[in-house]
Amino acid sequence: MIRHERGLEELLEARLRPREVPPTESVWWGVRRRLGAHPRRARRVLLRAGLALAMLLALGAGLALASPDLRAWVGGVAVGLRGSSHGVASLEPAPPFTVLQPSALPAGWTLVANGYNPGPGRSGAPGWSGVGSTAPSAVSVASRVAGQDVPPATRELAQARAQDLLGNGAEAALALVYADPTGQLIEVVERSAAGKALPAGRATTVGSQPAVVALRDGQEVLAFVRQDTLVEVSGSAGRDDRLRLAASLQPAALAPVDATAAGQAPPTPPAWTRVPLSSRPGAQEPPHATREAIVRQCGWDAALGSSALGEAMQQVHCAARLAAASPDDQGAWAYSRTSWRAAAQQLGTDAAGPPGATQVYLVQLDVSERGGSVVVLDATTAQPYLVARLQPVTP
Amino acid sequence: MTEHEAELVAQCRRGDQEAFRALVDAYHDRVFRTAYALTGDPHDATEVEQDTFVKAWRGLAAFRGDAALATWLTRLALNAARDHLRRRRARAVLQGVLVHRRLMALRADGEQALQRVDERDDLDRAVRRLPPPLRQTLALYYGAELSVKEIAETLRCPEGTVKWRLSTGIARLRELLDPERPPGRRAEPRKAIDP
Numbered sequence: 001m002i003r004h005e006r007g008l009e010e011l012l013e014a015r016l017r018p019r020e021v022p023p024t025e026s027v028w029w030g031v032r033r034r035l036g037a038h039p040r041r042a043r044r045v046l047l048r049a050g051l052a053l054a055m056l057l058a059l060g061a062g063l064a065l066a067s068p069d070l071r072a073w074v075g076g077v078a079v080g081l082r083g084s085s086h087g088v089a090s091l092e093p094a095p096p097f098t099v100l101q102p103s104a105l106p107a108g109w110t111l112v113a114n115g116y117n118p119g120p121g122r123s124g125a126p127g128w129s130g131v132g133s134t135a136p137s138a139v140s141v142a143s144r145v146a147g148q149d150v151p152p153a154t155r156e157l158a159q160a161r162a163q164d165l166l167g168n169g170a171e172a173a174l175a176l177v178y179a180d181p182t183g184q185l186i187e188v189v190e191r192s193a194a195g196k197a198l199p200a201g202r203a204t205t206v207g208s209q210p211a212v213v214a215l216r217d218g219q220e221v222l223a224f225v226r227q228d229t230l231v232e233v234s235g236s237a238g239r240d241d242r243l244r245l246a247a248s249l250q251p252a253a254l255a256p257v258d259a260t261a262a263g264q265a266p267p268t269p270p271a272w273t274r275v276p277l278s279s280r281p282g283a284q285e286p287p288h289a290t291r292e293a294i295v296r297q298c299g300w301d302a303a304l305g306s307s308a309l310g311e312a313m314q315q316v317h318c319a320a321r322l323a324a325a326s327p328d329d330q331g332a333w334a335y336s337r338t339s340w341r342a343a344a345q346q347l348g349t350d351a352a353g354p355p356g357a358t359q360v361y362l363v364q365l366d367v368s369e370r371g372g373s374v375v376v377l378d379a380t381t382a383q384p385y386l387v388a389r390l391q392p393v394t395p
Numbered sequence: 396m397t398e399h400e401a402e403l404v405a406q407c408r409r410g411d412q413e414a415f416r417a418l419v420d421a422y423h424d425r426v427f428r429t430a431y432a433l434t435g436d437p438h439d440a441t442e443v444e445q446d447t448f449v450k451a452w453r454g455l456a457a458f459r460g461d462a463a464l465a466t467w468l469t470r471l472a473l474n475a476a477r478d479h480l481r482r483r484r485a486r487a488v489l490q491g492v493l494v495h496r497r498l499m500a501l502r503a504d505g506e507q508a509l510q511r512v513d514e515r516d517d518l519d520r521a522v523r524r525l526p527p528p529l530r531q532t533l534a535l536y537y538g539a540e541l542s543v544k545e546i547a548e549t550l551r552c553p554e555g556t557v558k559w560r561l562s563t564g565i566a567r568l569r570e571l572l573d574p575e576r577p578p579g580r581r582a583e584p585r586k587a588i589d590p
Binding site: 008009011012013015016017018021022024026027028030031032034035157161164183185187219234235236 | 408412415416419420423424427428431432435437440441444445448449452453454456457458459518519522533534537538539540565568569572
């Protein structure tokens, strides 16, 4: 029982106010670690193109593509995206919902980034267990659209948003990020509407269809169902532009990834490879960094994988580059989480390592058919187990 | 948003972490006090504050400046605290914390400390039984020391609603803490409510 010799409001103030506020430094340290392990590298790493959940491809900033195409084959899983500044043309494997794309974009707007996660169990590769996900996904970004360079800041933000919009990989999702010349974004996320209700919010209409404006982290999200697809539209653009784009969304017919549109040149150099790692064995090397050095430089929080996928990916990328003594790579990279036994099988190696069931990250740096390297490191401790160079793919 | 803040936000959008550090410096006190008022624990408050700023870094791309930066950050802190509390709401953990508090208090300075802990635990329980809007409003007013106007902007409600929630919240707390007290006129907050 509260003793009433002390006023209730005084008690509330005493209870709800901290005795002291810790110094900013203590909070900043934790924030900085989660933004990126190394402050000078953080911006580069954070915004590196093409993050994924279980398998990730990053199209480096130095790789100028006319269209955000992406396809990869890493350890037995393939995810494909093909598109242009006008929209997505192909997805692999096919999504379990109707893909909607704007029939007309507001003046000056272009598609600058897209991301696709086919959802768990759709990769055809049982046993793959990503960071908090069982399915691979891919994000790609255009650095040049319609003859114009996309400003780096816009490109980086669009990539980061596409990555965040894909969520944790628990279900198939397509993220489309559009930008205008001033860097404003419109973000569209599409998922299967099966078994879902619109979020709570203010009722409105898109076209003549019912829709809802909900608030999420202080941002307006316009949600509605069209055909079998739950659509969410948000972003920094003005409400009119977001509504106009939402109203123009129409079902889009997608082609197989392999079909190259007439007049569309294939990406050069190849941004994708379909050759399994086990057919490209190269020289093995001892890791170039100790676990202690990795933890010191990259930070290491094994629990991040279940709560903060983007941060976990930064850790893994940083650790793999240290272990492989890889310079500031500008190429694509990919990773998956699996057991040491499975990783060794995928690499076709009988190298000594930890017990077979030990969870590891299998990281491929500089994903291309010209070379690259593979690093295997402990998913819990960051202990590097194996570094191997990959042979170029011979035609 | 001031010109200086707008420039910092623009720099953050370009990935400048030093600019973001300046924003964290500027709003650390407010965000920490908000987080503490909602969680009641300095360690939880630190985690919530970190979650808030990490979300802010990622969300600055979509921040349109419709609300003041401080208001936007306070909303993020409210959401982060709600998520944090949801994660650690296991009853066993709570009981463990209460027992631990009692033991620590006894070890520290005996009976008087134990009485203070009992009071605080009674108060915590009562506050937790309030509906979320009342609880949040009390926390922002008495804990984070926001004005009625700032709370109204943060919670997107009229100032009159904030005042009603404050007086109702205090009255409900009195009833919960002292059920034998005869119901009377609804108590107004003693503290002057400044806009």
